[in-house]
Amino acid sequence: MNSHFSQRSSPPEEEAIEVKAFLDLYNVSPSTLKSEEHFECLPINGGCAISLPSAPAIGLNRVLGLNxxxxxxxxxxxxxxxxxxxxxxINMDRAPAGTKDWILAKGLLEHGVGWAKLVYDGSSANLSEANSIRTRLVHVEEAALFGSMVCKGFNFPSTLTRLWSAIVGKVGWSCFFALDGDNPVGTATMYQSGTYAWLGGGTTLPEFRNRGIQKALIKSRIEHGLGNNVSTFAVETLAPAVGEPNISFDNLRKVGFRHAYHRKSFKL
Known part of the structure; x- marks a missing residue:
């Protein structure tokens, strides 16, 4: 086999923290959920393969961090x-030539516009503008409510409430509510390992969208992370497409995230 076919390299830190978050999500999930929903995960040399067939999201049914x-x-x-x-x-700009040949040989087809990876440098943080929307950490006794809201926001089946409930209060995880009065109307998560943090789980109940809730949750997580010695925040969202609105991408850029790279999605 040619040397470029066997070449291995670790994923960049902004991708490694995402892999760690999904591995930990799997590890803290209840064994009953894993069994009943056929939730499985395989770590591979700094990356992973993860499968949760009942979840409609690409994020829980993919190969990540490998090239x-x-x-x-x-x-x-x-x-x-x-x-x-x-x-x-996979970030095709970073993929070796042999990997590109492998994708062609397998006949893998691109799916959608792919995902944008964005990074925020904590050393240049400028969050002087106060949040107009209140946010707070989720209490352990609110885990089921948090899980059900994430499922509703992402259109997941209610059977996966236990998946998101499981991370509340766990080491490395910080879960947030955005509030309308005292009522939770939006959710977000942050997973920290060392000085890196991954942001995910950001969703808003449909009737409260387009009010700046996600922008408030992004800023709250950055502020929380900076207070816990996070130096770099990483997140991914649907890549921008010409002529199509992309509120998530725009909100991240407005807060100060930079576009690190584009990751293509291929159907297996």
Whole structure:
């Protein structure tokens, strides 16, 4: 086998923190959920393959953080044994030539516009503008409410409430509510490992959208992370498409995130 086919490299830190978050999400999930929903995850050389067939989201049914042919072959074989939708996400600008040849040989087709990875440098934080919307950390006794709201916001089946409930109060995780009065109307999560943090789980109940709630939750997580020695925040969202509105991407850019790279999605 040619050397470029076996070449391995670790994912960049902004991708590694995302992998760690999903591995930990799997690890803290209840064993009953894993069994009943066929939730499985395979760590591979700094990346992973994750499968949760009942979840409609690409994020829980994909190969992430891998770019060598050897690693991709292992992940591809593992994913072939799973049901539901399955995807490969990869930064093609960083992929070796052999990996690009492997994707072509497998006949993998691009799916959608792909995802944008964005990064925020905590050393240049400028959050002087106060939040007009109140946010707060989720209490452990509110875990079920938090999980149900995330499911509603992302159109997940209610059986996956336990998935998101499981992270509330766990080491490394910080979960947030945005409030209308005293009532939670939006959710967000932050996973921290060392000085890096991954942001996810951002959603708003449909009747409260377009009020600046997600922007407030982004700022709250940055402020919380800065207070806990986070130096770099990473997040991903649907990549911008010409002529299509992208509120999530725009909100992140307005707060100060920079676009690090584009990650394509391929259907497995």
């Amino acid at each position: 060598s042919v050897n690693d991709l072959e292992e992940a591809y074989g593992w994913m072939n044994g799973r049901s539901g939708n399955r995807f490969l996400q």
